[in-house]
Amino acid sequence: MESLSNLMDGFATVLTPMNMLWVFIGALLGTAVGVLPGLGSAMAVALLLPVTFSLDPIGAFIMFAGVLFGGLFGDSIAGILMNTPGNSTAIAGSIEGHRMAKSGRAAQALATSAIGAFIGGIIAATLVVFFAPSLAELATLFGPAEYLALAIFAFVAISAVVSDSVIRGLAALVIGLAISLVGIDGASGAARFTGGLPELFDGVDIVVITVGLLALGEVLAIAARRGTPEDTGILPSTGRLWLSRTEFRLALPAWLRGTAIGVPFGIIPVGGSEVPTFLAYGTERRLDARRRKPMFGKGAIQGVAGPEASGNATAGTAMGALLALGLPTSATAAILLAAFRQYGLQPGPLLFERASELVWALLASFFIGMVVLLILNLPFAPLWAKLLKVPRHYLYAGITVFAMLGVYATSSKILDLVLVLAIGLLGFGMRRYGIPVAPVLIAVILGPLAETEYRRAMAVSEGDPSALVSSPISITLYSVLLLTVAGLLFQRVRTRRRQKALV
Amino acid sequence: MQRKRVALGVLGAVSTLVLAGFAAVDASESTSGATPRSKLTIMAPAAPGGGWDLASRESQQALRSASIVNNVQVVNVPGAGGTIGLGQFTEIGADPTQLMTTGTVMEGAITANRSPVDLLDTTPIARLADDYEVLIVPADSPYKTLEDFLEVWRENPHGHAIGGGALGGTDHLLTGLVAREAGIDLGQLNYVSFAGGGEVLTSLLSRTVEVGVSGYNDFRDQIEAGNLRALAVSAEEPVPGIDTPTLIEQGVDVALPNWRGVVAPPGISDGQRQELIDIVGEMVRTPEWADALNRNKWVDSFLAGDDFTRFIKEDQARVDAIIEELGL
Structure with a gap:
């Protein structure tokens, strides 16, 4: 109950006109950078850091919280409308979201995404308020062997669903793994595939890959299709804002399932929200396949609801891990950690005592920010959908400009601009030959994670492979994986037999 | 259709104005003759949030609020333990309005990454603080x-x-x-x-x-x-x-401070170097800097000019030896 009264104090601090203004500014800024490809909330907070130096810490931090969640609300907008998600967190939700937009349901897709982000964020924030210290303990249960098990689990679970053809999916995975190998190997210090260019020592930035593959690749593909019979326009949105009852009934369980998937990932560092959003997408797709009339591929509302909720749930609990443990589990959390240090605060066990007013005001601002964002985003969904009425050559030219700008602003390296163009061409080629692009991103995120954790596990156990399966967590993960794969194989054999029997 | 054309026209006019504005500001900034007292750019050779970024921004804050320099900017050039930033910095030319933050980590990265340039290719200005x-x-x-x-x-x-x-x-x-x-x-x-x-x-x-x-x-x-x-x-x-x-x-005879300092581009004149040393010397005496040291639990280890150059030489040699033994 102490948490509750503290939280009430926090609300009292935030609900002053000045602080509400900061929440509002943060939410607007966050949404704006979320919509623009290449610009993420991590960069927005980094750019704001020097500006807020003279601000009082509470004002600064609640604005940062607004930016963080605003970015997550906004990042799916461009993905849904134009299939050019600017941030890797929005890829999973854009797959079905854009299909919904194509069939004239853009406003509904945007509304689903906004409500999903709201539900995921609110539930995660509530968990953080009441259980932050116990949540933080979850992180200490995971060692290298458990991370490796988790990475393998996610690998199989995700790649099984994002591609319709095994060969094409594997091809995309290999492309992703190849890209992810570039850079200095963290375990040995050896430079791999850098061609001696120091700019490549840190590897290819995930922003460069996302923007190139998804935004530029899509722009090129759209441009190449113009005036050909394949040039399928997007149906104008019906403008109906609210979801129908059937849609709501489909989306509600997906929102909750997405949240449940997203919550634990905020605490364990596996690269932010990408993995849980894809896992949520996979779960929804598999559940949908059991229906009599599967909706996936034609714009399934669950395919938007699940990933969006899980993305925000992850961001919410990531703040818990940051506050209670000082553990940054995403790029934005890392910048916020720096922001705390700038004000002479060190997130960790003593933060709640030393800066209790700030912490509780920050937590309260999560709730307020989420409500503000929902209010901002829901009425704007039909308005955003109108964006599709802008002639396409203007729209996509604008995306290209902002994409390049975002990439250069992140790294200020010319080489990154060359890379983003090259990867954009690669993305175009992959679209042209029907190779899915999502597995590339999965490989880029999970590949290095799996490699690093495997080598760490081996280093710590001095090369004893039994260490990989010595904990209950890793044994459970591998068993679930084996059972799932066996179940899938069994199902496939049975369907094939039935088909044969019919012939 | 008519309305759309008007809207597009307005949009075009506004963006032209904005761009022209930026260009004008840019042009006014790039005029030569700027002195370090009027404008100073500090390069943090790391992403926002790291130790060098923090040191750069704390310096920026102290220089600005004590009115030592009118306009201080921080630019981040992240990558490869700071050697990307170092590589760019040594090619800036003899510009006395530029500083780069550096430290122990960069010495390690220079050797481990086999960087073609090292800290002695810059003009060392001063060591600021140690961290442990x-x-x-x-x-x-x-x-x-x-x-x-x-x-x-x-x-x-x-x-x-x-x-x-x-x-x-x-x-x-x-x-x-x-x-x-x-x-x-x-x-x-x-x-x-x-x-x-x-x-x-x-x-x-x-x-x-x-x-x-x-x-x-x-x-x-x-x-x-x-x-x-x-x-x-x-x-x-x-x-x-x-x-x-x-x-x-x-009983273990090892000390390794994690120092942070600033260097200027190569080729600046002795007078310009002295001016920068004076600026940094004034900065470390401000109450804002004392506050920054206190908040970040840094230990003041100010060392300027040729003493700092000598220190870099010795420290780099020590780091090189250990990196070689570590097999990097």
Whole structure:
């Protein structure tokens, strides 16, 4: 109950006109950078850091919280409308979201995404308020062997669903793994595939890959299709804002399932929200396949609801891990950690005592920010959908400009601009030959994670492979994986037999 | 259709104006004749949020609020332990309105990455502050003192994993220095690198590694809260406010301050260099800088001009030797 009264104090601090203004500014800024490809909330907070130096810490931090969640609300907008998600967190939700937009349901897709982000964020924030210290303990249960098990689990679970053809999916995975190998190997210090260019020592930035593959690749593909019979326009949105009852009934369980998937990932560092959003997408797709009339591929509302909720749930609990443990589990959390240090605060066990007013005001601002964002985003969904009425050559030219700008602003390296163009061409080629692009991103995120954790596990156990399966967590993960794969194989054999029997 | 054309026209006019405005501002800034007192750009050769970024922004804040320099900007050029920034910085030309933040980590990266330029290719200005490394164990670890750990470590160096930051960074260097002093073959070292202090902390609490090495500030609160026990700090002399004994006090003759300083581009005149040294000298005497030292638990280690150049030479040689032994 102490948490509750503290939280009430926090609300009292935030609900002053000045602080509400900061929440509002943060939410607007966050949404704006979320919509623009290449610009993420991590960069927005980094750019704001020097500006807020003279601000009082509470004002600064609640604005940062607004930016963080605003970015997550906004990042799916461009993905849904134009299939050019600017941030890797929005890829999973854009797959079905854009299909919904194509069939004239853009406003509904945007509304689903906004409500999903709201539900995921609110539930995660509530968990953080009441259980932050116990949540933080979850992180200490995971060692290298458990991370490796988790990475393998996610690998199989995700790649099984994002591609319709095994060969094409594997091809995309290999492309992703190849890209992810570039850079200095963290375990040995050896430079791999850098061609001696120091700019490549840190590897290819995930922003460069996302923007190139998804935004530029899509722009090129759209441009190449113009005036050909394949040039399928997007149906104008019906403008109906609210979801129908059937849609709501489909989306509600997906929102909750997405949240449940997203919550634990905020605490364990596996690269932010990408993995849980894809896992949520996979779960929804598999559940949908059991229906009599599967909706996936034609714009399934669950395919938007699940990933969006899980993305925000992850961001919410990531703040818990940051506050209670000082553990940054995403790029934005890392910048916020720096922001705390700038004000002479060190997130960790003593933060709640030393800066209790700030912490509780920050937590309260999560709730307020989420409500503000929902209010901002829901009425704007039909308005955003109108964006599709802008002639396409203007729209996509604008995306290209902002994409390049975002990439250069992140790294200020010319080489990154060359890379983003090259990867954009690669993305175009992959679209042209029907190779899915999502597995590339999965490989880029999970590949290095799996490699690093495997080598760490081996280093710590001095090369004893039994260490990989010595904990209950890793044994459970591998068993679930084996059972799932066996179940899938069994199902496939049975369907094939039935088909044969019919012939 | 008519309305749309008007809207597009307005949009076009507005964007032209905005661009023209930017161009004008840009042009006014690039006019020559700027002095370091009117405009100074500090390059942080790391992403926002790192130690160099923090040092750059604290300097910016102190220079600005004490009105030592009118306009101070920080630019981030992240990558490869700062050597990307160093490479760009040495090619700026003799511009006296540019500074770059640097430190121990860059010395390691220069050697480990085989960078074609090093810190002596710049014009050293001043060392500003030191930060210290700490060796820590979880609170319930069997190692109560540094000697407890060194004893088992000597017997089986490879069997005891040590966690810290990136290879070639200060954490790795300190591990190597301590091991060498303890008589351990550095080829036998089992050093596991993590991305930052937060990950080192969880790897300690999850019993992945037995001992962690990181900046003292990363673990300060965890030590005070009793979750971790500090075995030793890497300072030369006991630091006021830190209870943990130094390595030297415990018979291990190793000190590794994580220093931060600023350098100017190569080729500037002696007069320009002196001007920059004066500016930095004024900065470290401001109350804002004293406050920054206090908040970040940095120790003032101001050292300017040729003394700083000599220090870089000696420190770089020491770092090179240990990097070679570590096999990077």
